[in-house]
Amino acid sequence: MLATPQRGRDVPPRSAELPPLAPRSAYRLLASSPSTGAYAYGVRRSDGEVCLVVVVLARSAYSTCTSEAAFAVAGLSLALRADVDPEDDSGAAPPVSIEPHWAPDGRVTF
Numbered sequence: 459m460l461a462t463p464q465r466g467r468d469v470p471p472r473s474a475e476l477p478p479l480a481p482r483s484a485y486r487l488l489a490s491s492p493s494t495g496a497y498a499y500g501v502r503r504s505d506g507e508v509c510l511v512v513v514v515l516a517r518s519a520y521s522t523c524t525s526e527a528a529f530a531v532a533g534l535s536l537a538l539r540a541d542v543d544p545e546d547d548s549g550a551a552p553p554v555s556i557e558p559h560w561a562p563d564g565r566v567t568f
Contacts, residue, residue, distance in 0.1 A: 459564055460486055460502045470499060471516040479503050479511065479521060489566035491556065494542045498558045498566050510534040510560045515542060533561040 468487045470476055476485075480501045488498040488510075495515040502508055509523035520538045539553040558568050 459488070460484075460500055460508070462486065468499075470497070470511075470513055470519075473516045474513045474519050475517070476511065476513075476519050477521045479509050479523070485511070488560060488564075489558070489568070491558075491568040494540070494554060494556050494568070496540070496542075496556050496558070496568065498560065498568075500560065508534065510536055510558065512536055512538065512556065512558055514538075514540040514556065530562050533559060535559045 464483055468485055469482055470485050480503055485499045485501045488500050490497045497513045499511045501511055506526055507523040508526055508529045509521055511519055511521040513519050518540055520536055522534055522536045524534055537557045539555055541553050560566050
């Protein structure tokens with residue numbers, strides 16, 4: 459998946475503050491969760507580590523990385539709490555839990 463050419467939909471939104479893992483051209487869209495506004499991306503760092511990056515509402519980004527060997531055994535998981543209501547500036551809407559898992563076979567679940 460990470461070796462395939464990048465498509466237009468693979469590029470994370472410019473508004474997202476991505477972690478300094480790799481250039482935007484290295485990202486590949488894995489899956490999305492419409493109910494939370496979360497998008498999961500896969501990216502390979504220059505040191506060869508595989509990373510799962512989750513962008514919420516095209517703003518906040520969360521990430522975790524592991525070695526290629528560890529990914530082949532267990533995949534990558536991330537647990538986060540994020541505000542998912544773009545209309546709520548009051549803080550009244552509680553953050554929701556988002557727990558994506560990228561399996562070694564390429565499947566992504568939220």
